[in-house]
Amino acid sequence: MKHPVDVHVGKRIRHRRWMVGMTQQQLAERVGIKFQQIQKYETGMNRVSASRLWDIADALEVPVSFFFEGLDGRSAEQSTNGMPDDLLSDKEALELVRSYYAIPENQRRRLFELARVLSDVA
Structure with a gap:
């Protein structure tokens, strides 16, 4: 076990x-x-x-x-906000983070701001 x-x-x-x-x-x-x-x-x-x-x-x-x-x-269950408790154990989330940091810094900042605006709408 x-x-x-x-x-x-x-x-x-x-x-x-x-x-x-x-x-x-x-x-x-x-x-x-x-x-x-x-x-x-x-x-x-x-x-x-x-x-x-x-x-x-x-x-x-x-x-x-x-x-x-x-x-x-x-245990790594879903929390009340719909995200897994252990977000970084999710392969898709890790790929997203890796891809995010591969973007040039000025574009990454703009993408970050866009994501913040979209999450406020949801």
Whole structure:
């Protein structure tokens, strides 16, 4: 049976990997393991040891504490405003954020203002 903390840590590994645009294979190579092991970590099937988590954090350029952020015992259900509680575990949201930051800054600011206006209308 999967432990909720292992599942959470795995989701945070996947989240950060997506944010930096890294494949499971690339992360595995940086850490010195097979990509299947990364898959097992990301699903929570296998528990990540402290030393391995240290290596993964180094490869993904985050502090180890990153993997425990948001860990409060709640499940990732929809909140009252219709957004998932763990928005950054949603692949579509991550792709949107990555695409947003790929836009030149002046255009990005204009897009941001447009989104704010549209969300006020809704």
